[in-house]
Amino acid sequence: MTLLDVQNVTVNFGGIVALNGLSFSIEEGHICGLIGPNGAGKTTMFNVVSRIYQPTSGSVLYRGTELLSVPAHGIARLGIARTFQNLALFPTMSLLENVMVGAHSQGRIGFGRAISRIGAAADNRRTRDFAGDLLTQLGLGALAFRPAAGLPFGTLKRLEIARALASRPNLLLMDEPAAGLPHGEVDELGLTIQGIRDQFQLTVLLVEHHMSMVMSISDRVVAMEFGRKIADGTPAEVQADEAVIESYLGSPT
Amino acid sequence: MSARIIIKSGGRASWAIRAAAAAAVVALLLWIPTRGSDSLIDTCTTAAMLMAAAMSLNLLLGYTGQISLGHSAFFGIGVYTTAIAVTRWGWSPFVTLPVAFAVAFVVGLLVSLPALRIKGVYLALVTLALGLVFPAFIKWPKIEWLTNGSRGLDQTGFKFSKDNPTYELFGWNPWGNLRGQNVKPFYFWVGVLMVVFVYLVCRGVVKSRVGRSLVAIRDNSTAAAVMGVNLAVTKGIVFGLSAAMCALPGSLSAIRTGTVTPDSALLTVAGSITFLVIMVVGGSGSLWGPVMGAIVYQFIIERTGDWSDPDKIPGAVRPLFSWSDVAPGGGIFAMALILLMFFAPFGIVGLWHKLVAKVVTVVPKPAGTTSLVREETAPAES
Numbered sequence: 001m002t003l004l005d006v007q008n009v010t011v012n013f014g015g016i017v018a019l020n021g022l023s024f025s026i027e028e029g030h031i032c033g034l035i036g037p038n039g040a041g042k043t044t045m046f047n048v049v050s051r052i053y054q055p056t057s058g059s060v061l062y063r064g065t066e067l068l069s070v071p072a073h074g075i076a077r078l079g080i081a082r083t084f085q086n087l088a089l090f091p092t093m094s095l096l097e098n099v100m101v102g103a104h105s106q107g108r109i110g111f112g113r114a115i116s117r118i119g120a121a122a123d124n125r126r127t128r129d130f131a132g133d134l135l136t137q138l139g140l141g142a143l144a145f146r147p148a149a150g151l152p153f154g155t156l157k158r159l160e161i162a163r164a165l166a167s168r169p170n171l172l173l174m175d176e177p178a179a180g181l182p183h184g185e186v187d188e189l190g191l192t193i194q195g196i197r198d199q200f201q202l203t204v205l206l207v208e209h210h211m212s213m214v215m216s217i218s219d220r221v222v223a224m225e226f227g228r229k230i231a232d233g234t235p236a237e238v239q240a241d242e243a244v245i246e247s248y249l250g251s252p253t
Numbered sequence: 254m255s256a257r258i259i260i261k262s263g264g265r266a267s268w269a270i271r272a273a274a275a276a277a278v279v280a281l282l283l284w285i286p287t288r289g290s291d292s293l294i295d296t297c298t299t300a301a302m303l304m305a306a307a308m309s310l311n312l313l314l315g316y317t318g319q320i321s322l323g324h325s326a327f328f329g330i331g332v333y334t335t336a337i338a339v340t341r342w343g344w345s346p347f348v349t350l351p352v353a354f355a356v357a358f359v360v361g362l363l364v365s366l367p368a369l370r371i372k373g374v375y376l377a378l379v380t381l382a383l384g385l386v387f388p389a390f391i392k393w394p395k396i397e398w399l400t401n402g403s404r405g406l407d408q409t410g411f412k413f414s415k416d417n418p419t420y421e422l423f424g425w426n427p428w429g430n431l432r433g434q435n436v437k438p439f440y441f442w443v444g445v446l447m448v449v450f451v452y453l454v455c456r457g458v459v460k461s462r463v464g465r466s467l468v469a470i471r472d473n474s475t476a477a478a479v480m481g482v483n484l485a486v487t488k489g490i491v492f493g494l495s496a497a498m499c500a501l502p503g504s505l506s507a508i509r510t511g512t513v514t515p516d517s518a519l520l521t522v523a524g525s526i527t528f529l530v531i532m533v534v535g536g537s538g539s540l541w542g543p544v545m546g547a548i549v550y551q552f553i554i555e556r557t558g559d560w561s562d563p564d565k566i567p568g569a570v571r572p573l574f575s576w577s578d579v580a581p582g583g584g585i586f587a588m589a590l591i592l593l594m595f596f597a598p599f600g601i602v603g604l605w606h607k608l609v610a611k612v613v614t615v616v617p618k619p620a621g622t623t624s625l626v627r628e629e630t631a632p633a634e635s
Binding site (some may be wrong): 230 | 353453454457458460462463464465466468469471472473475476477478479480481482484490494538617619620621622634
């Protein structure tokens, strides 16, 4: 079943065409790799799906719902979560609180109930335990009460994954999760991604430059260049594609 | 390593400390109006007004990161809502409090509309304009029939009747005399009640899902939106709530002093700056920061109020201040602000936490249902 269907999406920034009639779709339960050289429009694609950018034209269907008519804050509730390429954490909060904010779309305590304290303490306890468990699962339990500022980049990337999982998503968009990791840990991260996909029954859209990892864990790969799709298929098909080799992978000589 | 005190959050020791602190606060609150001098009671009542105003600003700026230099206008809305309702329509003064709250909430909501689009310095300018316009608006000739222009309004206070009961407790009377001879303790308690109300509202908001979303907006509003925080609605309500809570001390000051004028200090932009400085000195983004800031501010102002006369300055510091014929309270506070920004950017409360952390380790309650977190967060040394 198709979970996300991107149809003919075009994004213009002034005169620059960041996405040019991009179309692809993701099957439920798949890990879909999105590859391409820098500036190909991968992050722009993420920002369209999370409603940070408004495309000039096109349509994005999620389970048949038009995402482009959903406000940015409504995306999480639909079951779409993301991580950011250059970290977008809450630096003054502890790791635990960061993940608790990630669960925002799961809660229902508004201003009225917060001030009157009706159910607020119970909600705090529940969210806190849930966030603590998630951190433990991603190997960050020991750092739960540390402030997010000042920790190593790789740790914070992991925290972004934990925070994204806190919204109990169906679709997880990961923007270069392996960036900044030492080589040995990249394969481990690949296993982690497959692990959380299976455990949380996720569909994953993955932007990544580590080709070995993308090709080994993806069920399907979409290659982009200059805002357009140049190839789409299984990892093996895409790796053999002339256009992809030419523009991105380079010939294996 | 020196011996450290380890306290488990939510444990017996932490509750004992809390209970002791609460008892100390209650004892102090009872001591001031019964044993304190008249001027001490007055100082504390004024400090209570500043506390509530600074707390309301703290919710907006300290927690949500939305700057406002227009809080003097919200304070003024409280002042004038009460003054107009009492003098023009003959309302009972304390009935005007919820009305002032509601009026300021609506105005705050309207002011939040530009805040949805702009940030930082630009928001500071928009709200500064509000602060500047407010006194001029009150003096606008077309509404002079209502506000009495720059002459202000009289008789806005609460009228004590000679027939009021005295409410003694076994011959002991902490509220003062409600028949009008000794009303300072009465206003002190009204001020305390207001601060408790504003504190509980702020605390309720901060320690909840919405409170976390406010800090998220401050830290990274794009990420907050991706987590599902509705930026427009949240900012709007925080603006409204902050404005409404700032109107309460305004109302009370109109009731307490009995006269209002559009040029009194807290109604002009100087008032906004005062609230801001109190909040920062006390500790922005902490619940007790504005409380500490207001106490320190008001005591410095009162203590140094007569230092314009060199003979009144205590000997030790006389050479520092005797050259000027202006009371140096504001200047001293400004110096304190500069020093604090240098040594304790999170204000008095931040400094306190830093000092306490040198001797006491607070172990947070374990988060999560697995035992893993519990073991790993236990401190390495004991």
